Amino acid sequence: MELPWLVGGDFYVILHEDEKIGGLPIHPPKYDDFAFFVNSCGLFDQGYKGSPFTWWNGRSNIECIFKRLDRILVNLPFQNMMLTIEVEHLISTGSDHAPLLITYGEQTTNFVKPFRFLNFWTKHDTFMEPKLKKVKATLSKLSRDTFGDIFKQLAILEDIVRGDRSTSFFHNHVTGKRKKLQLKRIRNGDGAWLEDQVQMASIAIEFYQRQFSKEGDSTDFSLLDNVPTMVTIEQNLELCRFPTLEEAKAAVFELSGDNVCGPDGFTGLFYQTY
Numbered sequence: 001m002e003l004p005w006l007v008g009g010d011f012y013v014i015l016h017e018d019e020k021i022g023g024l025p026i027h028p029p030k031y032d033d034f035a036f037f038v039n040s041c042g043l044f045d046q047g048y049k050g051s052p053f054t055w056w057n058g059r060s061n062i063e064c065i066f067k068r069l070d071r072i073l074v075n076l077p078f079q080n081m082m083l084t085i086e087v088e089h090l091i092s093t094g095s096d097h098a099p100l101l102i103t104y105g106e107q108t109t110n111f112v113k114p115f116r117f118l119n120f121w122t123k124h125d126t127f128m129e130p131k132l133k134k135v136k137a138t139l140s141k142l143s144r145d146t147f148g149d150i151f152k153q154l155a156i157l158e159d160i161v162r163g164d165r166s167t168s169f170f171h172n173h174v175t176g177k178r179k180k181l182q183l184k185r186i187r188n189g190d191g192a193w194l195e196d197q198v199q200m201a202s203i204a205i206e207f208y209q210r211q212f213s214k215e216g217d218s219t220d221f222s223l224l225d226n227v228p229t230m231v232t233i234e235q236n237l238e239l240c241r242f243p244t245l246e247e248a249k250a251a252v253f254e255l256s257g258d259n260v261c262g263p264d265g266f267t268g269l270f271y272q273t274y
Contacts, residue, residue: 007074014026019052043074045073049185117139255272
């Protein structure tokens with residue numbers, strides 16, 4: 001369907017095994033038809049906030065069963081029209097199903113797109129000119145000036161190779177997955193939920209700073225006296241020495257040229273080329 005489309009409510013079936021707790025186990029044939037229907041219609045689950053389940057059988061202990069039977073599904077035109085879509089599972093009152101609250105708008109959070117080195121840059125004549133200290137900005141500008149909008153060209157190429165229908169499905173899938181994986185809120189140390197992007201970033205940084213910071217300076221290593229010595233003096237000297245340039249080069253050229261080795265976005269081919 002080319003028009004914006006939103007479908008929501010009680011579908012009376014789960015979409016994944018982890019959407020049910022209690023009772024008899026659910027096998028894929030029980031929900032494969034529903035998954036096929038969702039994919040065939042070009043619909044995407046918008047995710048949710050709140051409890052992971054929307055239905056309860058009203059029983060307790062061993063007879064208790066929870067399921068996520070209610071959900072909101074939209075297609076790509078609706079996603080493009082409403083860039084921010086959030087679904088919340090509210091507390092159920094007077095019913096065994098939880099009501100769903102959907103909020104949407106035209107504004108979305110702007111994230112800085114991470115740098116990713118593209119291997120075909122190395123084939124261009126001017127590739128070796130940028131200075132390393134400004135290499136990211138220089139390469140990004142070189143890409144725009146020389147190759148234009150790379151991702152738009154890749155999309156056109158996909159249209160030619162796979163056909164419009166397949167490419168449309170691919171972009172729908174990527175867009176839906178990106179929205180589903182977006183982190184919308186985080187819990188702080190006091191148990192309170194935060195939804196502001198700046199606060200979420202601050203809490204995440206503080207958590208990992210505490211996680212990896214050094215607390216105290218232990219100087220009692222007597223416990224190590226009980227560990228037998230397995231490494232000789234010669235082996236220890238070999239392990240402690242600095243690697244040679246030849247060893248470093250060999251390690252670099254054993255890297256996969258297509259893989260990104262770290263969060264800086266540079267692939268193995270970048271280091272091999274330079």
